[in-house]
Amino acid sequence: MGSSMKLSLIIFFTCSLFVQNTLANVICENLPTNMCSFAIASSGKRCVLENHKSPQGKTCKTSEVVVEKLSGYIETDQCVNACGVCREVVGISSDAFLSSEFTAHLCSPACLQNCPNIVDLFFNLAASEGVSLPTLCKNQEENHRALLTILSRGGVTPGPVAAPLAAPTSL
Secondary structure, X not given: OHHHHHHHHHHHHXXXXXXXXXXXXXXXXXXXXXXXXXXXXXXXXXXXXXXXOOOOOEEEEEEEEEOOOOOOEEOOHHHHHHHOOOOOOOOXXXXXXXXXXXXXXXXXXXXXXXXXXXXXXXXXXXXXOOOOHHHHHHHHHHHHHHHHHHHHOOOOOOOOOOOOOOOOOOO
16 A cells, blocks of 8 residues: 555646746747747747738737746636637737726626736736726726626616707898
8 A cells, every 4th residue: 555655746836847948948939829829938028910921821929029927828718718819810909998898807806816927917907008997997996896886776867868959040
């Protein structure tokens, strides 16, 4: 019984080392395009999906953007879904913040509490535009609460309706 326990531990540690070495060697140019976006190379630089004149149409490249706390990381499908992002999009834009649907996903607890890579990326993007992501999320939450309050009261009271244009009068 003692020897089977030792063998189990040896196999466990061997597998652990193999998995660590496999995960630690992320090279953007070696990633398939459907895994590129939201990945971080072992060097700590973000991977980006770029349009390319090739049969595939897109390629994965290493950017110059360095991530301080993560390296050798490929974002999970759970986080991609929870945060409302898409791996197939080329580039990233602050225009995404204009969509309340996107902001609701990004600011959801499932994204904010479980997906530090995506949150870090959009935190920095928002900051580069002079916007605070925590403030944006707080506003999103307050707007959602206000909308729920309005809906629970039976809807929005219509405002004044513009009078129809009068037909021209003949003289």
